[in-house]
Amino acid sequence: MKTIVWFRNDLRLHDHPALKKASECGEVLPVFILPDHTSVTATDWWLYESLKFLQQQLLELGTPLTILKGNPSKRLSILALETQADSLFFNGQIDPVSRKQEMDLLESESLSKVDIQRFEPNMLLDPNRLKTGAGQPYKVFGAFWKSLQQQTIPWPLAAPTSLTSWIQVYPGTIPLEQSGLRSPIDWDASLEEAWTPGETASFEQWGTFRDKKLTRYDTNRDFPAINGTSRLSGYLASGNMSIRSLWHAVRRAQEEGIAPQPEPFLRQLAWREFSYYQLFHFPHITERPLRSEFLHFPWRDDPEGLIAWKKGKTGYPLVDAGMRELWETGTIHNRVRMVVASFLIKHLLIDWRIGSEWFRETLVDYDVANNTLGWQWVAGSGFDAAPYFRIFNPTMQSKKFDKNGAYIRRWVPELDALPDSFLHEPHRAPEETLAEAGVVLGDTYPLPIVDHAAARARALEAYALIKGKKEGST
Ligand SMILES: Cc1cc2nc3c(=O)[nH]c(=O)nc-3n(C[C@H](O)[C@H](O)[C@H](O)COP(=O)(O)OP(=O)(O)OC[C@H]3O[C@@H](n4cnc5c(N)ncnc54)[C@H](O)[C@@H]3O)c2cc1C
Secondary structure (H helix, E strand, O other): EEEEEEEOOOOOOOOOHHHHHHHHHEEEEEEEOOOOOOOOOOHHHHHHHHHHHHHHHHHOOOOOOOOEEOOHHHHHHHHHHHHHOOOOEEOOOOOOOHHHHHHHHHHHHHHHHOEEEEOOOOOOOOOOOOOOOOOOOOOHHHHHHHHHEEEEOOOOOOOOOOOOOOOOOOOOOOOOOOOOOOOOOOOOOHHHHHHOOOOOHHHHEEEEHHHHOOOHHHHHHOOOOOOOOOOHHHHHHHHHOOHHHHHHHHHHHHHOOOOOHHHHHHHHHHHHHHHHHHHHHHHHHHOOOOOOHHHHHHOOHHHHHHHHHHHHOOHHHHHHHHHHHHHHHOOOHHHHHHHHHHHHHHHHOOHHHHHHHHHHHHHHOHHHHHHHHHHHHHOOOOOOOOOOOOOOOOHHHHHHHHOOOHHHHHHHHOOOOOOOOHHHHHOOOOOHHHHHHOOOOOOOOOOOOOOOOHHHHHHHHHHHHHOOOOOOOH
């Protein structure tokens, strides 16, 4: 049999159900279809590097990767026709855009003679598997997690050891250098310093985390100056690593005594699963709040505030450190993600979808499910979200989670010489302290763009307005 394997957010060889099955059935033509772009994002850089690596891996197994661009259904129809393929296999994805692509493919008349097979998505379990006693999708994480823990997670599949293809070079293939995935500005350089995308690097990253950090994960995970989390999100989002293989690798580390109590880490993997699960069952949530009263939220238009937030110039050092870390490295520590998101939504009253869009452009681990649910959690508009009245105080968060200011000093170096006692709120420092540290507020570092107490009161007023409102009510 001659099978096209459509690679998507699964840029790896291990635990790739579509590739594995195709390799067992006969010859394989692996293909990736580039999205049509208007601007280059940080995930495009990750994608470029992952494709480069995958191309090499596939060649070593005996087949090249074909790269095309445009509408997947059209491109795959032409490819199947021109290469006379018998079948087309792919792993499913659960987000609305990808599901529409899959429907188009399954309904395409020009593919009616091709055997199309969809395999499981990069999730621990089929999202239809877990339901409440009443047969409804779970809306509360605690119950979902409890139910997940009682399930057997399927074993990951091994990578194929060799591949053969009936097409050596498809004439329409696009050279990776012409993919349009590289940024015209010199932004990639700092991403390159921070990350090595690809399947092999994902295993190396996991190995380092397992050996050096997993046992102290729960103690260290909330402190941004400590490199205490796995930093696997980019690998999981691109599918360089399969979530099932990670789950089982953690369990193995537990059995081997390397990490006797890995539940706090597994719980975070379950949060990822819960985000995917919710996006699958409630596909409108990328655009609309899960709680309908939030449709009435009085968002503010604040272009200046938005620019200050994006540039890390809000006058709140922890917020600024996070936003600068994001621009430089394509990531932000989870604790600080919550703080910067909360600042945009609650201190500036800027619509979470605007923040989510900025994260889509700048995160290397951008993941539509995790990002959407992360923002809705912070806004309070998710089902199992932070209550709306929980308004992070960025200064208190800073004092608690970056006590000696190591994280702030790294990303906001103009505050480096301030003593710890004033680092978290430079605007409260006496004139002489500022002068000694070379800080000129409003010049070398901004004054706070909003006053915390006033912003908090304004946010609570805004939330009071929507309390009790439902969709359609005014
Ligand atoms: C506003 C906001 C936006 C976010 N956007 C994204 C995003 O686009 N992509 C993304 O992968 N994560 C996102 N997260 C979740 C979380 O911040 C990152 O997954 C985490 O910081 C990645 O670092 P790590 O791999 O070292 O995580 P670790 O702490 O080592 O966790 C291991 C893995 O578990 C998953 N995970 C951890 N925390 C969460 C969480 N709260 N929700 C869902 N999954 C989680 C991730 O896949 C992560 O790689 C967002 C969180 C917030 C508050």
